[in-house]
Amino acid sequence: MPLVGNIRDFGLSDFLYLVDRGYKTGCLHLSRADEMSSLYFDKGKLITATRKDDNVPVTDLLVRKGKLTAVQAAQAAQAHQSQNGVTLSQVLINLDLIGRDELQRVLQQHIEESVYALFSWNEGEFRFEQGQRPDPTAPIMPTPLAVEHLIMEGVRRIDEWGRIKDRIPNTDMVVKFIEQPIERTKGINLAADEWRVFARINGKDTLAEIARKTGMSEFDVCRIVYGFLTAGLVDVIRKPAPVPMLATGRPLAEAPRVKKSLVTRIINRIRGM
Amino acid sequence: MQTVKMVISGAVNAGKTEFIKTISEIEVVSTERPATDDTRLIKKETTVAMDFGRIAIGDDLVLHLFGTPGQKRFDFMWEILSEGMLGLVILVDSTRPETFRETNRIIDFFMSYRETPYVVAANKQDRPNAWSPEELRLALRLPSHIKVLPCMATDRESVKNVLLELLDVIMQRSED
Structure with missing residues (x-):
């Protein structure tokens, strides 16, 4: 059963605490008006975050940020099609198109900002789908992110x-x-x-x-x-x-x-x- | 005749009245009145004073069950009810996360007076979207030694189990 509620009543930081302490794997969907965000967790740690208006493959994001060329992006996408169970992020590292640390830094910064923006929501429906995994082409961080750091930064705001x-x-x-x-x-x-x-x-x-x-x-x-x-x-x-x-x-x-x-x-x- | 008291508390519509009705030997003395404030959105009638149930333990001993009023404006009743209680059941509507903060406030209130033995009953576990007892423990930030029990206040065996678990906690603190 999904966990449902409103962050007006059960705040985002409370939910992150629950995910962390409960070693939850799944997706927290948040929505208000026409905005929608999804945070994916693996064993209590954040692996990626997507927004409805910015739900793009990791390669598109890296091209946009100048970390990858369009040719390299196409090369990675093609290689990824033949590899089952591997994320596109991992393919980029395996092909040496971007270093693991650099990929982590770029994605972490992008994902953190997406999450921090959610702390300003005073209300919004949430639904946590246990076990739901992100699309393998999503901007998945090589190293999942501990949520305590996110909570502290979110609360600073x-x-x-x-x-x-x-x-x-x-x-x-x-x-x-x-x-x-x-x-x-x-x-x-x-x-x-x-x-x-x-x-x-x-x-x-x-x-x-x-x-x-x-x-x-x-x-x-x-x-x-x-x-x-x-x-x-x-x-x-x-x-x-x-x-x-x-x-x-x-x-x-x-x-x-x-x-x-x-x-x-x-x-x-x-x-x- | 010796009487001992247990208190059943929780936010509005947590299931306190139903819990007592399910186990009491007498017809529950309840002061249900039409809801006059925002509780009207949740239920047509809500407990404005208290519920009272009774279980005879023997010829010389009776267990009284008191359900506290749910609304904040009846806080003063909680102090009166908590006087001399054997233990406390905190009922939570597992399907309504909007009541979790209020539940924490109630726990905080009762614990501020004395270290009363208590358990948390995760009610309405038969409903869709019910948070599990372990999820409730995390949501309410309860320490691991506090029992969080699955509960359906309409089911006698379930209510019995909650009371027996509370009595187990009380037993650990009792003297020979």
């Missing part, structure tokens, strides 16, 4: 409180790293301000305190933390409430735990229903 407040309701929230954040930071390049905030995360300070210590505005700190949050690097939690104290000054004991025997009775009753 958010300039509204509304979306941020969905995840960070107020600046009294505490920021803490999730387990093994270092592993996840490998695909992410942080800007200077982002490093300033990153270095202040200690699981104790609130967003307001981080803003004060870094001298940045609360909005900027929240926007940056929203990016970390969306990329799955950190979590935000409410500041723990102080433990209520008795008149004697001793902390109030926790509520007594329920007895196992009582839970067992309820389990047996429900099993027997």
Whole structure:
């Protein structure tokens, strides 16, 4: 079954997180009015992105960008026709018509810009078709792209409180790293301000305190933390409430735990229903 | 007579009333009223106060099931209902991603008071376009130790399974 919804309700960055963590393979189709884009993923990583108005073979794209001649493009297309299960991108590399690194750089830049443009959509229908693969002639990157980097860059372009407040309701929230954040930071390049905030995360300070210590505005700190949050690097939690104290000054004991025997009775009753 | 309480919460139209109706021994006490706000778009009647169901465990013990109102303007009821609860079921309409943010808000609300044992029930799994429990876990960003269970609130065995899974979580935290 495809996953369907509207990015107004379940944002693009949320969906990229789901694709990444779920190691999803398939295509995310996005549409609004007469615009339509498709992002293809392989095991949670982006391999290509196409737009309805710019759905061309990789060879056409490279000719347009001056990286290939029309003759070379025709040569690659002809060679590709006789090779089953191989992408046209791979054929270009195999024929040595373009270097792997150069092809990656050109396609990555093109695809990233297509994706970043989608972050400005405030609404639009999405449909994720599991297992759907791109046409082999599409501009498929030789090395699939980790989505954390896309999420961070996309979130940098958010300039509204509304979306941020969905995840960070107020600046009294505490920021803490999730387990093994270092592993996840490998695909992410942080800007200077982002490093300033990153270095202040200690699981104790609130967003307001981080803003004060870094001298940045609360909005900027929240926007940056929203990016970390969306990329799955950190979590935000409410500041723990102080433990209520008795008149004697001793902390109030926790509520007594329920007895196992009582839970067992309820389990047996429900099993027997 | 000892009474214990479980709370069934979730966004509007998640299936809370149906969940309680399916398992309760008594006719569910429900305060269904014609919807007066945007919930009208989703269902003709919605729970404006609460649902109440009951399961007798024995002569001396009764389990009460409370369904919380779904709309934001009844938030104050959640605090009252959460007092002394044994555990919490968060119901999610698996076919409506537009309710996932609200679901997160509800979880956040209940967890801000105390570490209540809870499970998430991915309701309406029999419908086309239902997100699977694992997809819901990712969408709601739930940690791996929180159980996300497939559910059909109209099916007694399915509801029983959700409650038994919750009781298993409660059992792990209980004392001899």
